[in-house]
Amino acid sequence: MLRVGQVMSRLSICLYKYHTIGDAMTIMMEKEVAGLPFLNEQGYLLGMVTKNQILEKGIENYVAENKAADYLTNRFLPLNEETSLEDVWNLPFDIYPVLNNLEEIIGVVSKYSLLQAYFQEVRSRSQELEAVFNSAHNGILSINKQGIITSLNPAAEKPTRTTKEEAVGRFLNDVIIPTGLLEVVRNGIPEYGAKFQVGRRLYISNRTPILKDGEVVGAVGVFQDVSEIEKVLQELQSVKQLNEELQTIISSSYDGLIICDGQGDILRCNPAVGRILEASWEELVGRPFKELVDKGIFQKNIIHLVKKQGGFVSILERPFAKHSLVITGNPVFSEEGEIVKIVINIRDMSELEFLREALEESKQLSEKYQSQIAQMRNHQEAGAELRSCSVIMNNVLDLAFRVSQVDSPVVLVGEQGVGKEEIAKSIHIQSKRSKGPFYKINCSSLPENLLEIELFGQEISNSRNIAKPGVLELANHGSVYLEDIDKMPLNIQGRLVRVLRDKTLQETDEKAAISIDTRILAGTNRPLKELVEKERFHSDLFYTLNIVPIKVPALRERKEDLIPLVLFNLEKNNKRHGFEKIFSPEAVQLLLDYPWLGNIREMANLIERLVVTSKEKVISGREVDGVLYEMEQTPLKTITVTGVVPLKEAIDDLEQQLVTLAMKLHGTTVKAAEALGVNQSTVVRKLQKSKHNTGG
Numbered sequence: 092m093l094r095v096g097q098v099m100s101r102l103s104i105c106l107y108k109y110h111t112i113g114d115a116m117t118i119m120m121e122k123e124v125a126g127l128p129f130l131n132e133q134g135y136l137l138g139m140v141t142k143n144q145i146l147e148k149g150i151e152n153y154v155a156e157n158k159a160a161d162y163l164t165n166r167f168l169p170l171n172e173e174t175s176l177e178d179v180w181n182l183p184f185d186i187y188p189v190l191n192n193l194e195e196i197i198g199v200v201s202k203y204s205l206l207q208a209y210f211q212e213v214r215s216r217s218q219e220l221e222a223v224f225n226s227a228h229n230g231i232l233s234i235n236k237q238g239i240i241t242s243l244n245p246a247a248e249k250p251t252r253t254t255k256e257e258a259v260g261r262f263l264n265d266v267i268i269p270t271g272l273l274e275v276v277r278n279g280i281p282e283y284g285a286k287f288q289v290g291r292r293l294y295i296s297n298r299t300p301i302l303k304d305g306e307v308v309g310a311v312g313v314f315q316d317v318s319e320i321e322k323v324l325q326e327l328q329s330v331k332q333l334n335e336e337l338q339t340i341i342s343s344s345y346d347g348l349i350i351c352d353g354q355g356d357i358l359r360c361n362p363a364v365g366r367i368l369e370a371s372w373e374e375l376v377g378r379p380f381k382e383l384v385d386k387g388i389f390q391k392n393i394i395h396l397v398k399k400q401g402g403f404v405s406i407l408e409r410p411f412a413k414h415s416l417v418i419t420g421n422p423v424f425s426e427e428g429e430i431v432k433i434v435i436n437i438r439d440m441s442e443l444e445f446l447r448e449a450l451e452e453s454k455q456l457s458e459k460y461q462s463q464i465a466q467m468r469n470h471q472e473a474g475a476e477l478r479s480c481s482v483i484m485n486n487v488l489d490l491a492f493r494v495s496q497v498d499s500p501v502v503l504v505g506e507q508g509v510g511k512e513e514i515a516k517s518i519h520i521q522s523k524r525s526k527g528p529f530y531k532i533n534c535s536s537l538p539e540n541l542l543e544i545e546l547f548g549q550e551i552s553n554s555r556n557i558a559k560p561g562v563l564e565l566a567n568h569g570s571v572y573l574e575d576i577d578k579m580p581l582n583i584q585g586r587l588v589r590v591l592r593d594k595t596l597q598e599t600d601e602k603a604a605i606s607i608d609t610r611i612l613a614g615t616n617r618p619l620k621e622l623v624e625k626e627r628f629h630s631d632l633f634y635t636l637n638i639v640p641i642k643v644p645a646l647r648e649r650k651e652d653l654i655p656l657v658l659f660n661l662e663k664n665n666k667r668h669g670f671e672k673i674f675s676p677e678a679v680q681l682l683l684d685y686p687w688l689g690n691i692r693e694m695a696n697l698i699e700r701l702v703v704t705s706k707e708k709v710i711s712g713r714e715v716d717g718v719l720y721e722m723e724q725t726p727l728k729t730i731t732v733t734g735v736v737p738l739k740e741a742i743d744d745l746e747q748q749l750v751t752l753a754m755k756l757h758g759t760t761v762k763a764a765e766a767l768g769v770n771q772s773t774v775v776r777k778l779q780k781s782k783h784n785t786g787g
């Protein structure tokens with residue numbers, strides 16, 4: 092705002108009592124002012140001498156020599172040069188002396204000058220305001236007390252969907268959708284931040300009452316298009332959310348994360364870094380990554396490597412004995428292709444290694460359990476025909492399972508009918524050879540030459556030269572059960588040793604060797620070692636075969652198996668012959684008391700006979716007794732001579748058979764001794780010998 096000092100006419104002369112009115116007129120004309128201040132000798136302002144005053148006295152009375160003091164008017168008011176025009180433009184006098192801050196007169200100013208300057212000032216201010224009003228980005232609309240639109244700037248035209256020309260002078264509600272401006276006029280209460288939508292644009296408006304002398308004379312609404320801001324706000328919101336999410340991810344990452352700037356200074360890192368490096372992770376922020384290398388926490392400076400490589404780098408570090416870390420560095424490039432950030436990921440592999448070990452352990456455990464389950468299943472499957480509940484027999488079956496998992500030969504030692512062949516079959520079935528063939532050869536029932544052909548095959552020399560393969564070849568990738576191997580002639584034993592040692596079968600010199608991959612399972616009633624000692628068994632064959640000897644106990648050594656075996660055989664025969672027979676309690680008791688020297692085979696035969704021959708559903712004790720009696724009349728074994736054996740041995744064999752038969756027929760050693768015509772002690776001794784021979 093202009094000040095009085097800027098509008099006044101500067102004066103270097105004032106009037107004193109010695110000035111005439113002519114002097115005053117001359118100075119006024121010269122200085123182009125309408126009045127002059129009049130001072131006393133002390134320089135004190137006494138009044139003003141003005142043109143109007145002179146004219147008011149009448150031009151006819153004007154005498155130039157008259158004293159200026161006679162025209163002095165005291166209707167004056169001194170103004171300070173600093174006073175704002177706004178404060179003085181309306182004062183009553185025509186001309187004013189102007190003082191500086193030292194109360195010295197420095198000039199005069201007329202009311203006209205003040206008015207003119209003030210008007211100019213107000214006009215230019217109003218033009219400025221109008222320009223602002225028109226160019227304002229915000230829409231501005233004002234109404235008077237009656238609700239008539241008094242102004243509307245171009246920015247308001249769009250949201251109000253009208254034009255200044257259409258709107259100004261009209262009632263607000265006739266022109267635009269009511270926005271609450273009338274309400275503001277009515278109650279004089281401003282309203283800020285109200286949102287409203289026009290089309291797809293969103294506006295925010297502030298409505299304020301226009302007050303004049305404390306009274307509401309209108310209202311002005313200023314509205315701003317905030318669609319863009321809103322959009323930016325929303326984007327900002329989602330960026331903020333994203334940032335928070337990223338922050339959460341970084342903080343909760345189990346891997347350590349270090350973000351460095353292009354110079355390698357740490358900008359950010361997560362708590363996992365602290366956990367892995369056993370350091371305060373917050374303190375790392377702002378420090379150069381190189382410090383970690385200098386302190387020996389890392390051996391290599393990955394920042395350096397990433398920069399050198401210009402891309403992804405992964406290295407292995409072992410900062411502490413218990414930690415092994417995989418550190419990867421990933422550069423982030425600017426548009427100009429410069430590395431602006433490097434993101435370092437630190438993975439503590441010791442945890443993974445620990446987990447891998449734990450996994451390995453549980454894998455092994457699982458394999459063990461699987462093998463145990465398989466063992467149990469195999470026991471069930473392979474033992475479908477093998478009934479056992481005795482500890483001694485279960486141990487045998489367990490050993491059989493274990494040897495089935497390896498590929499070594501097996502020798503099964505036990506009395507006749509104890510289940511050697513059955514166990515041999517189960518070993519084959521449970522072994523990895525189960526898909527291959529299983530052959531059985533009885534070494535005692537065939538003459539030597541036939542046995543040899545059966546085993547090793549034969550070259551038939553006729554026109555077509557057809558060969559008959561032996562079971563050792565036929566059972567390739569499978570197993571051969573050599574029953575009564577103890578009875579195998581020595582020659583054949585020798586040839587068998589060679590075949591097993593060479594793993595080949597050479598029929599003739601001209602013919603190519605046939606490779607043999609057959610597992611040998613052998614059964615014997617007598618311990619082979621004893622025969623080796625007697626040179627009745629080839630020691631090489633013994634050592635080749637006897638890698639895992641399994642002793643199968645006689646039935647009398649496992650009485651717990653009697654009932655399951657009786658029931659098994661009963662059920663089997665009922666099924667086979669379509670009966671539903673059962674044993675009476677007496678019958679069962681008789682079966683349990685029977686010595687079963689012929690073991691399970693004897694029992695199986697007897698029960699089949701009882702099931703087939705008994706007339707009633709319930710097989711009585713009497714019927715059992717009858718069949719047992721008949722069986723006892725039939726010798727178990729006839730004495731046959733299949734080859735020349737040392738006499739002493741033959742006698743031993745015969746003795747044993749006789750004692751066994753006598754026991755079978757008479758049940759007690761006393762009665763058996765009576766029948767054999769020897770002392771009871773002899774029978775006991777022979778029985779013990781027999782037991783010892785069969786390994787019992």
Ligand SMILES: Nc1ncnc2c1ncn2[C@@H]1O[C@H](COP(=O)(O)OP(=O)(O)OP(=O)(O)O)[C@@H](O)[C@H]1O
Nearest residue numbers: 476477478506507508509510511512513691692695
């Ligand atoms: N544990 C068992 N459960 C049920 N039946 C069995 C069992 N063991 C053997 N058997 C049966 O008993 C009979 C004789 O068994 P196996 O032929 O295996 O005996 P072995 O010891 O080989 O006799 P040998 O030496 O006289 O040949 C067979 O019918 C067989 O199925």
